[in-house]
Amino acid sequence: MQLWFTEEQTSNLRFSCKIYKTLHREKSQYQDISVIETHQFGKMLVIDGTVQTTEGDEFVYHEMLVHVPMFTHDNPEKVLVIGGGDGGSIKEILKHPNVKKIVLVEIDERVVQVSKKYLPEISYGINDPKVDVVFADGIQYVKENKNEFDVILIDSTDPVGPAVGLFSKEFYSAVFACLKQDGIMCAQTESPFLNSSLIGKIYKDIHSIFPITKLFLASIPTYPSGLWSFTIGSKKYNPLEITWEKQT
Amino acid sequence: MQLWFTEEQTSNLRFSCKIYKTLHREKSQYQDISVIETHQFGKMLVIDGTVQTTEGDEFVYHEMLVHVPMFTHDNPEKVLVIGGGDGGSIKEILKHPNVKKIVLVEIDERVVQVSKKYLPEISYGINDPKVDVVFADGIQYVKENKNEFDVILIDSTDPVGPAVGLFSKEFYSAVFACLKQDGIMCAQTESPFLNSSLIGKIYKDIHSIFPITKLFLASIPTYPSGLWSFTIGSKKYNPLEITWEKQT
Numbered sequence: 001m002q003l004w005f006t007e008e009q010t011s012n013l014r015f016s017c018k019i020y021k022t023l024h025r026e027k028s029q030y031q032d033i034s035v036i037e038t039h040q041f042g043k044m045l046v047i048d049g050t051v052q053t054t055e056g057d058e059f060v061y062h063e064m065l066v067h068v069p070m071f072t073h074d075n076p077e078k079v080l081v082i083g084g085g086d087g088g089s090i091k092e093i094l095k096h097p098n099v100k101k102i103v104l105v106e107i108d109e110r111v112v113q114v115s116k117k118y119l120p121e122i123s124y125g126i127n128d129p130k131v132d133v134v135f136a137d138g139i140q141y142v143k144e145n146k147n148e149f150d151v152i153l154i155d156s157t158d159p160v161g162p163a164v165g166l167f168s169k170e171f172y173s174a175v176f177a178c179l180k181q182d183g184i185m186c187a188q189t190e191s192p193f194l195n196s197s198l199i200g201k202i203y204k205d206i207h208s209i210f211p212i213t214k215l216f217l218a219s220i221p222t223y224p225s226g227l228w229s230f231t232i233g234s235k236k237y238n239p240l241e242i243t244w245e246k247q248t
Numbered sequence: 249m250q251l252w253f254t255e256e257q258t259s260n261l262r263f264s265c266k267i268y269k270t271l272h273r274e275k276s277q278y279q280d281i282s283v284i285e286t287h288q289f290g291k292m293l294v295i296d297g298t299v300q301t302t303e304g305d306e307f308v309y310h311e312m313l314v315h316v317p318m319f320t321h322d323n324p325e326k327v328l329v330i331g332g333g334d335g336g337s338i339k340e341i342l343k344h345p346n347v348k349k350i351v352l353v354e355i356d357e358r359v360v361q362v363s364k365k366y367l368p369e370i371s372y373g374i375n376d377p378k379v380d381v382v383f384a385d386g387i388q389y390v391k392e393n394k395n396e397f398d399v400i401l402i403d404s405t406d407p408v409g410p411a412v413g414l415f416s417k418e419f420y421s422a423v424f425a426c427l428k429q430d431g432i433m434c435a436q437t438e439s440p441f442l443n444s445s446l447i448g449k450i451y452k453d454i455h456s457i458f459p460i461t462k463l464f465l466a467s468i469p470t471y472p473s474g475l476w477s478f479t480i481g482s483k484k485y486n487p488l489e490i491t492w493e494k495q496t
Binding site for chain 1: 258259288305
């Protein structure tokens with residue numbers, strides 16, 4: 001028997017992985033959550049039919065989303081992650097010894113529970129005592145907390161469903177206010193091959209709020225087109241000015 | 249009606265594009281050659297079921313295969329392309345004003361004819377008076393020509409079928425001898441996510457022959473994993489030492 005998972009990456013493009021089996025399926029209050037075991041990329045978290053993360057290539061996404069802003073900031077002690085209920089970003093943030101507190105704000109408690117149960121290799125950092133998990137709307141959380149964080153990471157799903165508001169100018173303004181005076185944000189911002197107009201809009205929006213705005217790319221085989229963008233908004237530190245000396 | 253083209257990128261991974269129609273299909277002496285019109289990437293050349301090039305993303309592959317070695321060489325006047333019957337590399341080589349002669353050695357005459365007819369946007373350079381097209385086995389051609397070329401580009405299909413020999417140490421030795429004393433070669437060398445052991449072997453083989461060996465990467469959405477590698481073997485010039493001044 002052959003079993004295949006297929007994601008409709010766009011209406012004209014499909015990505016399919018052969019799977020051993022489904023490890024979990026449920027419909028949470030917010031979305032369809034599945035964990036499947038693929039031959040090519042190991043275990044895979046799928047939300048609303050879209051690949052979120054896999055054992056095989058999660059390292060690229062999480063290392064790039066986390067380490068670029070974390071190394072850019074001089075002394076990142078308090079970090080906020082919006083979304084990212086799989087815990088992959090947490091695991092990377094914890095590698096920075098300066099970090100004292102991480103707040104993970106995930107709207108869907110089930111994503112965290114499912115990831116803890118089925119993807120411990122990715123989610124294990126969530127259990128660290130430095131981590132507070134808050135099940136809430138990230139937009140609301142950011143609005144209610146001012147001048148609190150050194151680094152804010154927007155580790156969201158695609159801009160459909162619950163994540164739409166995480167790609168708005170209003171939200172980036174609230175992120176600015178939620179950051180300390182030398183704070184830095186980094187967001188996943190979709191595929192340059194498939195979402196170029198969205199990326200342009202996001203860049204302009206962030207640039208209208210933050211004095212330093214930078215976009216960078218990374219190759220992620222299980223994401224549409226295989227190339228992904230990240231956008232930084234920074235109040236003080238410029239990622240192009242970091243040096244080896246500063247970080248060692 | 250929906251029509252879909254599907255490539256089996258590995259036995260565990262499939263890539264599918266919605267198509268308008270097939271523009272051409274034939275079985276040549278060497279392989280199955282098709283041109284299809286996709287919604288996502290425009291016209292696409294498919295050989296033996298594998299995407300070779302598309303209107304939408306050919307620029308990445310051809311610009312990277314060509315311009316990195318061409319700008320590394322001080323004065324590239326005579327260039328050999330092995331494979332590359334679609335003409336995409338020729339089009340980029342012709343952008344370098346120093347070039348006096350390009351020899352395209354393609355084993356399958358039908359790839360050139362089909363590309364000229366159905367993909368003129370990619371193949372047009374083949375008609376340039378600087379270009380000689382030779383329908384022959386690239387391995388044999390390279391063995392029979394010594395000390396002839398400034399730059400040799402190995403623009404091959406995957407290492408199955410007629411292209412197997414283009415990934416061998418014996419072939420790279422013949423390429424070395426076919427290059428002038430300050431010559432440089434560049435080969436497409438598959439996906440780092442899916443073919444890492446092959447890439448390691450190729451690198452070692454080229455490095456055992458050429459004093460300077462460098463690997464570089466580029467994102468190509470229609471190739472497996474979306475990330476592709478290229479390997480340079482150079483007798484004299486180091487791509488890491490080129491400067492803006494040198495090239496302007």
